[in-house]
Each structure stands twice: as C-alpha cells, then as structure tokens.
Amino acid sequence: GQQVMQIPQYQHVQEGEDFTTYCNSSTTLSNIQWYKQRPGGHPVFLIQLVKSGEVKKQKRLTFQFGEAKKNSSLHITATQTTDVGTYFCAVEYGSGNTGKLIFGQGTTLQVKP
Amino acid sequence: DGGITQSPKYLFRKEGQNVTLSCEQNLNHDAMYWYRQDPGQGLRLIYYSQIVNDFQKGDIAEGYSVSREKKESFPLTVTSAQKNPTAFYLCASSRQQGDEQYFGPGTRLTVT
Numbered sequence: 001g002q003q004v005m006q007i008p009q010y011q012h013v014q015e016g017e018d019f020t021t022y023c024n025s026s027t028t029l030s031n032i033q034w035y036k037q038r039p040g041g042h043p044v045f046l047i048q049l050v051k052s053g054e055v056k057k058q059k060r061l062t063f064q065f066g067e068a069k070k071n072s073s074l075h076i077t078a079t080q081t082t083d084v085g086t087y088f089c090a091v092e093y094g095s096g097n098t099g100k101l102i103f104g105q106g107t108t109l110q111v112k113p
Numbered sequence: 114d115g116g117i118t119q120s121p122k123y124l125f126r127k128e129g130q131n132v133t134l135s136c137e138q139n140l141n142h143d144a145m146y147w148y149r150q151d152p153g154q155g156l157r158l159i160y161y162s163q164i165v166n167d168f169q170k171g172d173i174a175e176g177y178s179v180s181r182e183k184k185e186s187f188p189l190t191v192t193s194a195q196k197n198p199t200a201f202y203l204c205a206s207s208r209q210q211g212d213e214q215y216f217g218p219g220t221r222l223t224v225t
Contacts, residue, residue, distance in 0.1 A: 006155075033213060042203055043156070045213040088155055092211060100171070101214070103148075103155040 004091050006104030014112050019076040021107035023089035030092040032072045033101065034063060038085040046074075046087075079111045116140040119204050119217035126198075126224050133190045134220045136204030145187035146205040146214065149173060156203065162187055163210045191222065198224045 005024045013019055023032065031050045035043040047056055049065035049072060056063045062075045076083055086108045090101040117138045126132045138145065144163050148156040158171030162181040176195025181187050187206075191198045201221050205214040 009153075031211070042216040042219050043205075043214075045215070048213060090156075090214075100158065100161065100169075101146075102172075103157070105153075105155040108153075 004089060004102055004104045006089055006107055008107055009105065010108050010110070012110045012112065013079050015081060016078050019079050019083070019109055021074050021087050021089075021109075023072045023074075023091070023104050025070050025091060025093075027070070027093060029069050029072075032065060032092075033090045034072075034074055035088045035090060035103075036085050037088065037106070041085075043088060076109075079109070081111050081113050084109060084111050117204060117206055117215055117217035119202075119220050121220060122218065124220055124222045126222070128224055129193045130224075131190055131192050132198075132222065132224075133188050134202055134204075134222070136187045136189065136217060138185055138187075138206045138215075138217075140206060140208075140215065141184070142206035142208050142215070143184070144207045144210050144212075145181065146207075147171075147177070147179065147187070147189045148203045148205065150201045150203060150219075159189065191224075198222060 007022050033048045034046040037043045047063050052069050053067045054065040060077045064073045086106040088106045089104045120135050146161040147159040150156050157173050159177050160171055160179040162168035165184050168179050168181050178190045201219050203219045204217045207214045
C-alpha cells in the first residue's frame, strides 16, 4: 500500500535548540495533517495543510507543505521541555475525502533541560 | 479527551479468547476509526466508518471485526484469529471524513 516516510525517527536536542521533522511521499498528497503524542498519551491534532506551498505558524511551530504537495515539514524554534513527544504526519492521497489517513512512523523528540 | 471514551484502559486476556474494546463519542461525529499502535511505530488503520451502519476495512483488518449500529458507538472485537493482538488500540472520530481526528485515551491490550 501507499506509505509516507517520516524522518528522522529520533531527535535529541538541548533545550533552546531548533527541531525539524520531515514527511515525504512519492506521490501527490491531497492534504496532510500533523499530530503530537505525548509519552503515554494519545495523538492530538495540531494542524492541516491543504494548499501547495502553504505555510502555517502556531507560536514556535512552523508547518510547511511543499510546492508539489509531496512533502511537508514541522519546525520548532527554541525547543522547550514541553515539546517532548512523538510528532506524526498523516496524509490523504488522491482527490481527498476518502476518510482514510495514512500515518508516518513518527519522529520522537527528546529535549534536555 | 474531546468527548471520546475508551474502556478499559488496560485489558488482559488469554490466547484464544475474543475480546471487545469499547469506543463511545458524544461529539456527534459521523466518522469513526480504529487504529493499532505498536512500540516505536506509527498508527495503522484497522477499520473505519463514515456513517452509521457502514464500515470499511483499513490496512490491517484481518482478525478484527467492528459494528456501527449507533452513531456514537464503534466497538472493536479482537478475535482469536488475530495472530499478534497485544498492542495499544486507539479509537478516533471526526466530524466528517477527511477532517481532523479526535482520539480517545486508548486501550492497552495484553494477550498471553
């Protein structure tokens, strides 16, 4: 089946450093969603990107959707210990509205205080 | 969280037994989903339902069954045919297909 690659799998940073996770697909995406899962918790929706080249910001988080709609990134500026968790991208292929999201394997972020 | 409940939080069963995990939502969402999460891995879709009395297989439906008799309920049965049932099971719902998904707290199933 269709897959989406998410890299890196793990990232350890010092508090205050920046962090980026990437989500890549070989085929065009309808849209992409990003979720965060804290240790021991459940995924929580962060944002959805739909348009080619779209950039959205949430405080220290910046989300980008590639021009070709085949990749996306999540960038955190000046990480804090509260950013610890696993970040997942979730994609929908084709024309959209299939109801079926495919999740990446996630990037687990550890932040050293 | 967000009006979705899953119970119990932890569940232990003997091999060969069927077990049903509950998922209830009071968000009036049309779509509901079941995912499986194994350690260090992403979420894999088991079944999803876009409307009452209708559901579709996801990527790993073998050994599982579901029903959607009511809008607010989407129970998942892990049958004895599921070869490796020990996992963290997450239920989610969305207003409509393709919208952001709200997840329940999950049920951690251990089969020995």
